Amino acid sequence: MRLYVYDACALIYLTKIKAKEKLPLLGSVLVSPIVKNELIADIDRFSDAKLLKKNLDNKLIEERKVKLNSVNFAKNLGKGENETIVICIRNEGIPVTDDSQAINYALNCGLKPKTSELILLELLKQQIISYEEFQTMFEELVHIKSLKHEVILFFKNKAEEIIKK
């Protein structure tokens, strides 16, 4: 079974577009201790934090312990993003992050990172979601992340290629 290690940003976006419940169908949903804390921070103010807490409680999202050391700590990244990458290095995991800096760092570490957009494509490819569901979730993601026009076109084309196969 594939190990997907999510950072907080990606999981928050996937929660907002209501794709989170589908994630275990792709593989294990792991988070680091710091990411776990970030997901449930401000729980009284943000409904997404409440939903994520439920998923952590019922083990839909699993916590994976990790210890950071200064050797593999990127200063331009947050602590949770660093932990996510370290877990992936040690466990052959797939980092899921929605940040350009984190992606580039993961690539430099020899990992194959994914973003929320790529996770949606993967859900579509594996027929876990329908094309209509993909469109709804992707439109929501476009809105929340203020995605650039060229990026929107790129993913719409990729989705069409998948359903034509």
Place this chain on the structure above:
Amino acid sequence: MTKQMNLRLDEDLIEEFEELAENENLDRSSLIKKILIEGLRKERFDFAIKKYVLKEISIERAAELAKVSLHEFISKISQMGIPSNLTLEDFKNII
């Protein structure tokens, strides 16, 4: 624990503080302290946003610098219409 800090201000500015303090039924120190706290929070947030937009730091690092939760940071940048720092090139590199 509090510490005393002295700073020199223009007379006009001091008058403005006194006028506003009177209108808000606050003493001058409390008003200045309130404005400093709010100003510091805003300055910290603006600095974090700037670093994020310039692609110097990640979104999570920016939230750490702003001293807000990631939920709050995401919510604010979404409201402000600040686009994700991911570029088409980033996606092409990982697909």
